[in-house]
Amino acid sequence: METRLTKIQKFKMSLWIIGFIFFIVMSTLAVSFGIVLSRTKKIDLNSVITNTKLGFIDNNEPNTIINKVFELNPNAKDLSLKVDEFQIKDDYAIVYALNSNYSKNVKVSFELAIDLATLLEENPFLPVDKWNENNSDIDILKIIDEMYGEQLKDENGEKLPLEVIDKNINAKTVTIKTTKEGYFGKIVFYFLEKPSNN
Incomplete structure (x- = not known):
């Protein structure tokens, strides 16, 4: 009877060991498969x-x-x-x-975007007789509008909103840009004597 009981216990123990080994093998495979999947998933x-x-x-x-x-x-x-x-x-x-x-x-x-400087067909100069170091930005923009207003328009023919970003009194230059989206860059205007056509 004792041997029969021992055989049953050994059989149960063997089943338990086989189950445990099966569990370990399956867990290892699952982890390995997960690692492979995570590496290949883009x-x-x-x-x-x-x-x-x-x-x-x-x-x-x-x-x-x-x-x-x-x-x-x-x-x-x-x-x-x-x-x-x-x-x-x-x-x-x-x-x-x-x-x-x-x-x-x-x-x-x-x-x-459009480079603002490409809108002008000629070199950007302003008449020196209109230069006044006390000119306000508004005065300068009016002078620019008188001379270049037709060229400084958007694709719908509307005048671009301009602002003065720099005035150099010594060099007699004014730099402008537009605040309208779709345009970039700036234009430097020089106050010069108008060249003669001779």
């Missing part, structure tokens, strides 16, 4: 770069585009991004991550 770049409408940018150079993406998508600042140079157009570009943990690419759209 993050969709669209989930990080969510603001794809960049607005106005000064040019469509890759660095300008990437800097604007970072500015509007703070979660992307730690990524190494690149612009597909074959996919840069006047109003969009394709951006992708250099890190292999990210999948897909993102199409970002933008509008190219």
Whole structure:
């Protein structure tokens, strides 16, 4: 009877050991499988770069585009991004991550801003006889409007809002910019004698 009891106990012990070993093997496989899955699962770049409408940018150079993406998508600042140079157009570009943990690419759209200086057809000068170091900014803007008002208009034909950002009394120059979105840069006007047409 004792041997029979010992055999049953040994059998139960064997089943318990086999079950324990099976549990250990399955747990190890589950952990390994989880690690493999986590390594192969890629993050969709669209989930990080969510603001794809960049607005106005000064040019469509890759660095300008990437800097604007970072500015509007703070979660992307730690990524190494690149612009597909074959996919840069006047109003969009394709951006992708250099890190292999990210999948897909993102199409970002933008509008190219206009350089204010390109609106003028001639060198920006103002008649020296209108120079007065006591001229207010408003007086100076009126002089500019009289001479260049027709050229300093937006795409709808409306006059651009201008502001004086610098007056150099010694050099007799005035620097202006516009506050209208979609334009960048500045114009330096020189108070000079008008060249003769001889």
